[in-house]
C-alpha cells in the first residue's frame with residue numbers, strides 16, 4: 428500500500444470549497460477555492476433516491492437550499508432544481524452539484540478532491556460503490572482521497588478498490604490511530620485540529636500515512652500544523668491559509 432505523503436509544503440484544501448465566501452459545496456465555492464490558490468478542496472456527499480451521488484453536507488435540505496425533507500427521498504432531477512445558495516446574496520440560483528460535475532470542473536487542473544461520505548446518519552446502501560463508479564468514470568482515482576467518520580464504510584471501500592485513497596476521519600481520541608488506519612487499509616489520518624499533536628503526526632508518518640487536519644482557520648493553528656509537517660490543512664479560508672503558508 429502506498430502512502431499519501433506529499434513531499435514538502437503543507438497543502439491547502441478548502442473545506443466545502445471556499446465556504447467563508449461562497450455557498451458551501453457548490454461549484455462557485457470550488458472555483459473560488461482554486462482562484463484563491465487552494466491545492467484542492469474537501470466536499471461532502473449523500474445519495475439521492477435514484478442512487479446519484481450529490482454534493483451536500485446535511486442529510487436534509489432546509490439549511491442550505493430552498494427544498495424540504497431528506498436528500499434520500501428526492502431524485503437528482505428534483506434536487507438540481509433547488510436553490511443551493513444558502514441564502515447568500517449574489518449566489519441566487521446556484522445548484523446542488525452531482526459529484527461528477529465537480530470532477531469535470533477540476534479536469535485539467537492538479538487539484539486534489541477530498542470526498543467525505545456522509546453516511547453516519549443515513550446508511551445509504553451502496554454509496555461506496557456509487558462513489559467508486561463516479562471516481563473511476565472520471566479517471567480521478569489518483570487525485571481523490573475518500574474520507575468518512577463511518578469506518579465500516581472505509582473498510583468496505585478498501586475491500587472494493589485497493590487503489591482508492593482513504594482517510595480516517597475522527598474527532599475523539601483514538602488509541603494508536605496510525606495502527607488502526609493501517610489495519611483498515613487507509614492511507615491518511617484526518618484528525619480534528621484539537622487532536623493533532625506532534626506524536627500523532629510522527630507516528631503516522633512512520634507508518635507511511637499522510638495527515639490531513641480539519642478545520643484549520645486560525646493563522647496560529649495553520650502555522651502550528653505546518654510546523655508539525657502535516658500534508659494538508661482543510662480550511663474555510665483558503666486565501667488566508669495560502670497567505671500564511673506562502
Ligand code: G3P
Nearest residue numbers: 442469471543596641661
Ligand atoms: O473533513 C472534515 C470535516 O469536513 C468534517 O466535518 O461536519 O464539516 O463535514 P463537517
Ligand code: CA
Nearest residue numbers: 469470471543
Ligand atoms: Ca466534511
